[in-house]
Amino acid sequence: MSAVRALVAVVAVSLALVLQVSVFPHFAWDGIVPNLCLLVVVGAALTRGPQFAAVLGFVAGVALDLAPPADHIAGRWALALVVVGYVAGRVRQDVRPTATAVVATVAASSFVGTSVFAISGILLRDPSLGVGELLQVIAVALLWDILLTPFVLPPVMAMFRRLQPDRSLA
Amino acid sequence: MARERRWRGNLDDLNRPSPALLVALVLACLTLITLDYRGGSDSPLEPARRAAGEFFGPVEVATATAVRPFTAVPHWFRSKDSMQGDLMALQAENSRLKGEVNRQDYDRNRLEEYDGLTAAAQSLGYSLVPARVVGLGSSQSFSSTVTIDAGSDAGLRPDLTVVNNDGLVGRVLRVTRTTATVLLIVDSDSVVGGRVGRSMEVGFLHGRGVLGSDGRLDLELVDDTAVPAKHDTVVTWGSQAGGPYVSGVPVGEVTSVYSSLRETSQRAVIQPFVDFGALDLVGVVVPSGTKSDRAVIEADGSLG
Numbered sequence: 044m045s046a047v048r049a050l051v052a053v054v055a056v057s058l059a060l061v062l063q064v065s066v067f068p069h070f071a072w073d074g075i076v077p078n079l080c081l082l083v084v085v086g087a088a089l090t091r092g093p094q095f096a097a098v099l100g101f102v103a104g105v106a107l108d109l110a111p112p113a114d115h116i117a118g119r120w121a122l123a124l125v126v127v128g129y130v131a132g133r134v135r136q137d138v139r140p141t142a143t144a145v146v147a148t149v150a151a152s153s154f155v156g157t158s159v160f161a162i163s164g165i166l167l168r169d170p171s172l173g174v175g176e177l178l179q180v181i182a183v184a185l186l187w188d189i190l191l192t193p194f195v196l197p198p199v200m201a202m203f204r205r206l207q208p209d210r211s212l213a
Numbered sequence: 214m215a216r217e218r219r220w221r222g223n224l225d226d227l228n229r230p231s232p233a234l235l236v237a238l239v240l241a242c243l244t245l246i247t248l249d250y251r252g253g254s255d256s257p258l259e260p261a262r263r264a265a266g267e268f269f270g271p272v273e274v275a276t277a278t279a280v281r282p283f284t285a286v287p288h289w290f291r292s293k294d295s296m297q298g299d300l301m302a303l304q305a306e307n308s309r310l311k312g313e314v315n316r317q318d319y320d321r322n323r324l325e326e327y328d329g330l331t332a333a334a335q336s337l338g339y340s341l342v343p344a345r346v347v348g349l350g351s352s353q354s355f356s357s358t359v360t361i362d363a364g365s366d367a368g369l370r371p372d373l374t375v376v377n378n379d380g381l382v383g384r385v386l387r388v389t390r391t392t393a394t395v396l397l398i399v400d401s402d403s404v405v406g407g408r409v410g411r412s413m414e415v416g417f418l419h420g421r422g423v424l425g426s427d428g429r430l431d432l433e434l435v436d437d438t439a440v441p442a443k444h445d446t447v448v449t450w451g452s453q454a455g456g457p458y459v460s461g462v463p464v465g466e467v468t469s470v471y472s473s474l475r476e477t478s479q480r481a482v483i484q485p486f487v488d489f490g491a492l493d494l495v496g497v498v499v500p501s502g503t504k505s506d507r508a509v510i511e512a513d514g515s516l517g
Contacts, residue, residue: 066280109262112349
């Protein structure tokens, strides 16, 4: 079961990555696309807790860092998504999260994730962008992620729940 | 704390990650960052990048091919097949004519000054490998890179010039068997040697790292007394051995000029000719006679 779960999670992350790179640029706003990998990690965090989500965040982040056309310093998205998986996983899990709670978690996660990535870039002097531009990108990415939440989070969360029925709290 | 634990039972185990695991993950991330940061261009992560590219590259190509009919639907509705053929032919001709006009100053100067030495001689004999953009790096990653569906099988290698109908697109960073990663000239890491067509002054074009409609380049001229005029065209001046950029490719036109007393050089803002938000078909400049898995467009326009 555990191997199946890991496999399904990796497939979900790969699918999200490919959609993010090859399909969503057609709808992008100034090159900013919804961060589907982040949404999958948040979905995992809300159903399976911070430990699983942090590991999945690491896997998704490394994939984002290495798969073409990525060219930034590797490990930056990995760090951002580990933090996202941990933070989103700390949301209470004894009750099934309400729609509002899910949207709020996605918003917070998107903000934290993109910000951690941007700050690591500033520390490493990777991009030479102004703070204003960084904030604009973070804000647009946040809007995109919230917009995609109703379409991505329910199936992802249902999938992770089904994979672990004994721990499911439904 | 104890009561809390009793209340939540084994839920607590689920909700509390082991600190050791978290520390290990964060350390792993920091290790990756350090390795890649210190390594520079021959970073130990390049093999991993290549492996990821070999796996994700074909998947990206397949996905982009699968969705292409759907993204082309609005286009298809606008014009019938035959009209679309005419339209594309006219667009291609228009782009070619625009390119000629944009290079006119440069060409005249080149003839007058007879300075078409080695770089120009090389630029006469190049061929193009056609490729399509199959993946775009998101702006959240703050780098402007794209994946194209031609790799080492098509005769590509790092540091080749990538152009399209309108002008300079960028250069190849790394290749896998079937795909290549291209650094766009608007990326903040990108530096291109540029020449103002009218005055033949040389300078360096720096990307601003902004994609989309306000993607601009900054031109810094080497000679601080030279002032480029508005609407002057900038072309590449090319580096030795034709790499990474071949010479004489139109890059963009001057939209505004800044000069400050403190800075020792003039700075001009360049609007690139290429629309980086809507990149699709591009050509990679390869030496004539390159072996490729697809038809190569030779310098005289024939297919080789």
